Amino acid sequence: MIDLKYLQKNFDEASAKLVKKGVDEATLENLKELFATLKSANATLEEAKAEQNRMSKLFGEYMREKKDVTELKAQVDAKKEEIVGLQAVAREAQEALEHVALAMPNFPDDSVPMGADEEDNIELKKVLEPRKFDFEPKEHWALAEVNGWIEFERGVKLAKSRFAVLRGEAARMERALINFFLDVNREKGFEEVCVPFINNGAMLQGTGQLPKFEDDLFKIDDEDLYLIPTAEVPLTNLYNDEILTQKELPILLTGYTPCFRKEAGSAGRDTRGMIRQHQFDKVEMVAITTPEQSEEIFKMMVENASDILTQLGLPHRVVELCGGDLGFSAATTIDLEVWLPGQDKYREISSISNTRDFQARRAKIRYKDGKKNVLVNTLNGSALAVGRTLVAIMENYQNEDGTIEIPEVLKKYM
RNA sequence: GGAGAAUUGGGUGAGUGGCUGAAACCACAUCCCUGCUAAGGAUGCGUAUGGGUAACUGUACCGAGAGUUCGAAUCUCUCAUUCUCCA
Structure with a gap:
C-alpha cells in the first residue's frame, strides 16, 4: 500500500509518479478525498466516544458517592445512540478507502524509465x-x-x-x-x-x-x-x-x-x-x-x-x-x-x-x-x-x- | 470424532466488572558507577491511528468476531489455535 499521508501532503508529486504506472489523476484524487473523509469521520466518532467514556467514569463516581444516576444514564444512552450512527459512517468511509487504496499500485522509483509496455x-x-x-x-x-x-x-x-x-x-x-x-x-x-x-x-x-x-x-x-x-x-x-x-x-x-x-x-x-x-x-x-x-x-x-x-x-x-x-x-x-x-x-x-x-x-x-x-x-x-x-x-x-x-x-x- | 484446559505487551507471567493499557521479572535503550573476560545502580520502554512545533493528548487494541452493561482483559455466545485425556 502506498503512503496515504504522503499522498495527501504531496499530491502533485505523487500523482506524477503514479502516471508512470498508468494510474490516472482522477483515481488518485478520489483516493485523496476518501482519505480526508475517513479522517473527519473518525475525528467526530472519536470525540463522541471520548465523551461517553468520560460519562461512564463519572457514573462510577456517582455510584460510590450514592448520587442519583438517572439523568446521567439518559445522557449516556443518547450518546450511545449517536455513536452507533457515527460508527456506521466511519466504517463505510473505511471500507471505501480500503477498496481503492489496496488496488493502488506502488510508486515507481524516480530512476524508472517512462514507457508503456x-x-x-x-x-x-x-x-x-x-x-x-x-x-x-x-x-x-x-x-x-x-x-x-x-x-x-x-x-x-x-x-x-x-x-x-x-x-x-x-x-x-x-x-x-x-x-x-x-x-x-x-x-x-x-x-x-x-x-x-x-x-x-x-x-x-x-x-x-x-x-x-x-x-x-x-x-x-x-x-x-x-x-x-x-x-x-x-x-x-x-x-x-x-x-x-x-x-x-x-x-x-x-x-x-x-x-x-x-x-x-x-x-x-x-x-x-x-x-x-x-x-x-x-x-x-x-x-x-x-x-x-x-x-x-x-x-x-x-x-x-x-x-x-x-x-x-x-x-x-x-x-x-x-x-x-x-x-x-x-x-x-x-x-x-x-x-x-x-x-x-x-x-x-x-x-x-x-x-x-x-x-x-x-x-x-x-x-x-x-x-x-x-x-x-x-x-x-x-x-x-x-x-x-x-x-x-x-x-x-x-x-x-x-x-x-x-x-x-x-x-x-x- | 468426543471431553476438558488454555490463548494477556519482544519473552516469562499476574490480573474475575470502574482506581488496569495492564503488576512483577527478563530482554532492550540511555545514563551512572566500576576498569576488565563480570557485577551493581538510575531512568525509559506495547501497537496502530488522529490532533499538537513540542510538552502532551483523543481513540482503538489483552487469540478473532459478536453480545450483555452506564462501564469488560475480566460475564455470555460463535469461531480459530494450542495442550491434556478418551475413541
Missing part, C-alpha cells in the same frame, strides 16, 4: 554470446518429443491445459536445478527455508496479490486459502505483523516451491511448450532490509541470478523494466532474459524487484530503529524459474540429432 524496457547489458548453430536449432517441445522428456498430453489429461509431465532425465534435471540453485543461493548468504505451498488470504494481501489479482489465483473451495503463485508470498510474510530488531537485518531467504497461476488474461500466449504453465517450480530469493540496505542488496540479487545463468552457460540479457511494465508491488524491477535459440528470442527467466515499503506497509513488517518502528524494505527475485531454465538448457545445449548435453555444473547433481 515491454517494448520500452531498457537493455542494460548482454552476458555470454549466443552459440552459433551449424544446423537449425529446434524449439524445446520438438526436443522434448525426440528425447521423451516432456509429456504435454498426459499433463492435460491429469489436470487440464497448461500442465505437463516431466519424465526420466528431464525430471531428474528439474530436481538437479532446484538443488543447484538452492546451493548457490545458500553460498551467497541466503538461508534456505521450506514453507507451506498454501497461504491464507491475509498473506496474499500482504504481498499485494489480493484483492486485485484474485482471478489469477487458485483458491481452495470454502476456505480462506490459496495455492501460492510464488514463494515470495510465504517467504516475505514469514514476518507478517512482526517488529524485527535492526540487528536481524538484512534477512536473506531462499526457498524452493511450486508456483500456481491461473494465467488469467494470457489466453493464447505461449500455448505451446513449457514456458507458461499453471504449475511450475521456482527457487526464490527474498530479502527483508532497512531502507538504507535495500539498494545494495537489490544489486546483489541481480548479480546472483545472472551468475547462476552464467555458471550454466546460458546467454542472457539484463533488462530494466519501464513504468508501464512494472508489476503492481514493484518500485523497480530488473528482468533477466535467457536466450532461446529455438524461439530465436530472449525470454524472461528471472524478475528481481524492490518493493521498498509497499509490501511492508500492507504486511506490517517493521523494525525498531532506536525508539521508532520503521517499515522494512522487501525485495524478491527468482533464482531461478526452474522450468524455463530446463527449456533454456534444452534449446541451448541441443545437438543436431536432437540429443541434449548436460551443463557441466549440473553433472554432479544428476
